[in-house]
Amino acid sequence: xxxxxxxxxxxxxxxxxxxxxxxxxxxxxxxxxxxxxxxxxxxxxxxxxxxxxxxxxxxxxxxxxxxxxxxxxxxxxxxxxxxxxxxxxxxxxxxxxxxxxxxxxxxxxxxxxxxxxxxxxxxxxxxxxxxxxxxxxxxxxxxxxxxxxxxxxxxxxxxxxxxxxxxxxxxxxxxxxxxxxxxxxxxxxxxxx
Numbered sequence: 001x002x003x004x005x006x007x008x009x010x011x012x013x014x015x016x017x018x019x020x021x022x023x024x025x026x027x028x029x030x031x032x033x034x035x036x037x038x039x040x041x042x043x044x045x046x047x048x049x050x051x052x053x054x055x056x057x058x059x060x061x062x063x064x065x066x067x068x069x070x071x072x073x074x075x076x077x078x079x080x081x082x083x084x085x086x087x088x089x090x091x092x093x094x095x096x097x098x099x100x101x102x103x104x105x106x107x108x109x110x111x112x113x114x115x116x117x118x119x120x121x122x123x124x125x126x127x128x129x130x131x132x133x134x135x136x137x138x139x140x141x142x143x144x145x146x147x148x149x150x151x152x153x154x155x156x157x158x159x160x161x162x163x164x165x166x167x168x169x170x171x172x173x174x175x176x177x178x179x180x181x182x183x184x185x186x187x188x189x190x191x192x193x
Contacts, residue, residue, distance in 0.1 A: 002025075002028050002029045003025045003026075003030075004029065004030055004032045005023045005030070005031045005032065005087075005102075006020070006034065007031055007033050007034065007089065008034050009033055009035040009037070009042065009091065010035055010037030010038060010040060011036045011037075014037060014038065014092070015040060015092035015095055016091075017042075017089055017090075017098040018098075019089065019098050022100065022102075022103070023087075023100050023101070024103045024104075025075070025102070025104055025105070026107045027075050028072065030071060030072045031044065031070070031089075033061065033063050033068060033070070033071065034068045035063040035064065035066060035067055035068070035069075036066065037066075038065050039062060039065045040063055041061070041062050041091065041093075042091055043059060044059050044060075044071060044089050045059065045089075046086075046087055048085070049085035050084075050085025050102055050104070051085070052083065052085075053076065054073050054075045054076065054102075054104060055073070055074050055076060056072075056073055057071060057074060058071050073087075078106060080106055081106060082103050082106065083103070083104045084104075085101075085102055086100065086102065087099065087100045149188075152184045152187050152188065153184075155180055155183070155184060158180075159176065159177045159180035159181065160177070162176070162177070163177050
């Protein structure tokens with residue numbers, strides 16, 4: 001949250017300005033103008049030194065009676081060393097003037113580091129090339145697929161037994177055998193994936 005520079009207006013008499021002599025901030029801040037009397041115009045001005053690192057959002061402000069107004073002072077350029085300058089405030093068209101020595105301090109930037117494991121700098125070892133037989137064996141279904149394979153072989157055995165006992169002359173038996181064998185091949189291909 002930005003720092004606040006408190007300024008009291010009209011607290012003892014008309015156009016009176018009460019502000020601290022010095023103010024320090026490490027970035028943007030705002031002037032908090034508290035008016036204790038009649039409405040008043042306030043003019044704010046940054047000197048050359050302060051203008052190099054900061055800017056006023058508004059330089060002429062009307063502060064209604066018994067209200068508080070806020071004027072932002074934006075620090076655009078973070079200095080590498082402290083910068084001190086003057087903020088001048090005046091009321092009553094220059095009849096009352098006060099100066100505040102403002103110092104903008106450099107902020108300590110937090111360095112963000114990421115821990116890198118040394119193993120990331122080493123190349124991954126290459127996987128050895130597999131022979132055709134090894135690739136075929138690794139693509140075969142594992143032990144979880146054994147009940148499925150037994151079921152497929154049993155279906156093929158029943159289909160072949162039906163052809164032997166009923167006879168291979170009937171077109172219906174041959175179509176049935178083709179369907180069972182096609183299903184068995186499809187099931188084996190599916191289980192290999």
